[in-house]
Amino acid sequence: MSATDVKVGKLIVISGPSGAGKTSICNALLEQLPNATWSVSVTTRSPRPGEQDGESYSFVTPEEFARREVQGDFLESADYIGQKYGTPKAPVQASLAAGRSVVMEIDVQGGLQVAKRMPESIRIFVLPPDSASLRARLEGRNTEAKEQLQKRLGEADGEIAVARDSGCYTHFVVNDVLEDTIEQVKNIIEQE
Ligand code: ADP
Numbered sequence: 001m002s003a004t005d006v007k008v009g010k011l012i013v014i015s016g017p018s019g020a021g022k023t024s025i026c027n028a029l030l031e032q033l034p035n036a037t038w039s040v041s042v043t044t045r046s047p048r049p050g051e052q053d054g055e056s057y058s059f060v061t062p063e064e065f066a067r068r069e070v071q072g073d074f075l076e077s078a079d080y081i082g083q084k085y086g087t088p089k090a091p092v093q094a095s096l097a098a099g100r101s102v103v104m105e106i107d108v109q110g111g112l113q114v115a116k117r118m119p120e121s122i123r124i125f126v127l128p129p130d131s132a133s134l135r136a137r138l139e140g141r142n143t144e145a146k147e148q149l150q151k152r153l154g155e156a157d158g159e160i161a162v163a164r165d166s167g168c169y170t171h172f173v174v175n176d177v178l179e180d181t182i183e184q185v186k187n188i189i190e191q192e
């Protein structure tokens, strides 16, 4: 696959229910868009096996998260099934100012906040082909205990409804065949 050259810094928001394929798509974008940087979110959830602090996330205590929130560090933040997640503002602003694109994977509550604060952003909502695929993907990823997995699946319909009803997403893509979805997302980014 040929690399795509994104010359102007863009803020690219990727949202969707857990298991839809957001991380897979973001990883491909970071590999294939030479100008793109990853927004490292801060979270209170525990690291999964293999997740290194400071790479996929910065893992912090609830107290540290609250301190940073009060300090105004976050561009947006949300509570997702009992854990806090937030996007540090400063690295996003620094990358965009340097002409680099920023890829951020955030939930729909965060998507609403970014739509208001940075309306020029490209906001893509990733849908699974159907609910059976979503379950199969989450089960196949094997990163969550059963109760956690159920909670995540239980959020999906509501998240999709908010994404559709709010009108805050600029694009919806159905992640059926991953390679096709990646191409579709790259085309959206190039056209914007
Ligand atoms: P999310 O970040 O939205 O929670 P992931 O990217 O972790 O989702 O994907 C969930 C699981 O589904 C992973 O095991 C991933 O390899 C797999 N997956 C992603 N996209 C597809 C696809 N189009 N078809 C089949 N499996 C997929």
Ligand code: 5GP
Binding pocket: 015, 016, 017, 018, 022, 041, 042, 045, 076, 077, 078, 080, 085, 086, 087, 105, 106, 107, 108, 109, 110, 111
């Ligand atoms: P996970 O625990 O699977 O990594 O992420 C759970 C949910 O939190 C996903 O919908 C993911 O997109 C979202 N998320 C990750 N980082 C952030 C963030 O910084 N802000 C918000 N609002 N959501 C986030």
